[in-house]
Amino acid sequence: MFISFEGIEGCGKTTQVELLAKYLSHRGLHYLVTREPGGTHLGKLIRQMLLDPAHTEMEPLTELFLYAADRAQHIAQVIRPALESQQWLICDRFADATTVYQGYGRNQDLAFIQQLNEMATQGIWPRLSLLLDCPVEVGLDRARQRIVQTSLEGREDRFEQQDLAFHQKVREGYLKIAAQNPNRFIILDATLDQQQLHQEIVALLEPYLEDME
Numbered sequence: 001m002f003i004s005f006e007g008i009e010g011c012g013k014t015t016q017v018e019l020l021a022k023y024l025s026h027r028g029l030h031y032l033v034t035r036e037p038g039g040t041h042l043g044k045l046i047r048q049m050l051l052d053p054a055h056t057e058m059e060p061l062t063e064l065f066l067y068a069a070d071r072a073q074h075i076a077q078v079i080r081p082a083l084e085s086q087q088w089l090i091c092d093r094f095a096d097a098t099t100v101y102q103g104y105g106r107n108q109d110l111a112f113i114q115q116l117n118e119m120a121t122q123g124i125w126p127r128l129s130l131l132l133d134c135p136v137e138v139g140l141d142r143a144r145q146r147i148v149q150t151s152l153e154g155r156e157d158r159f160e161q162q163d164l165a166f167h168q169k170v171r172e173g174y175l176k177i178a179a180q181n182p183n184r185f186i187i188l189d190a191t192l193d194q195q196q197l198h199q200e201i202v203a204l205l206e207p208y209l210e211d212m213e
């Protein structure tokens with residue numbers, strides 16, 4: 001079972017990934033949590049390149065290829081082996097994020113991104129992609145709160161620094177691809193309280209959980 005979590009900055013992906021991991025652990029299921037970018041050793045180096053706000057000179061195409069490189073390594077080293085060993089695999093962002101951020105956000109060619117994603121993923125896609133949807137102001141406020149609370153290097157990353165219009169395009173992009181892939185995507189209301197949202201996620205995963213036991 002391969003599940004990805006998607007959504008704008010600060011919508012609550014990592015929070016829900018952690019809550020779900022705890023839940024799977026309670027049920028005695030084998031699972032692996034991973035993320036993009038940065039799910040491998042090489043990926044962590046690529047992630048630093050991608051997120052560091054000092055890298056103002058980065059071209060949109062460079063950014064796109066770095067995401068694809070991170071993904072190719074991640075699929076080969078982490079995702080494919082995990083799926084072959086029958087584990088639950090939870091991924092904090094996956095290839096849809098590239099369609100949305102580099103495609104809808106940065107106006108890179110969508111057909112090309114689709115091809116690149118197919119190459120990088122080797123055709124491996126999540127069974128379910130959970131889109132945590134909320135207004136961009138809500139997500140960005142939460143992301144900023146998190147910076148304050150955790151003194152997370154005290155600064156925003158290269159994407160958090162983008163203006164509201166960029167994040168709005170990202171949100172709309174996510175809603176568009178969710179509508180185009182109704183068998184894979186589930187849209188959830190990320191303005192809900194963390195525990196409420198977690199309960200919704202557990203409820204919708206219940207049939208898959210029963211299958212695995």
Ligand SMILES: Nc1ncnc2c1ncn2[C@@H]1O[C@H](COP(=O)(O)OP(=O)(O)OP(=O)(O)O)[C@@H](O)[C@H]1O
Nearest residue numbers: 008009010011012013014015142143146192193194
């Ligand atoms: N449902 C919620 N209601 C209120 N606050 C929340 C909720 N979910 C998460 N938060 C808080 O909002 C902040 C951002 O959450 P989180 O880090 O999970 O978001 P994210 O989607 O992983 O962000 P990013 O895209 O930057 O990785 C955190 O401080 C978290 O505690």
Ligand SMILES: [Mg+2]
Nearest residue numbers: 013014015092
């Ligand atoms: Mg996160």
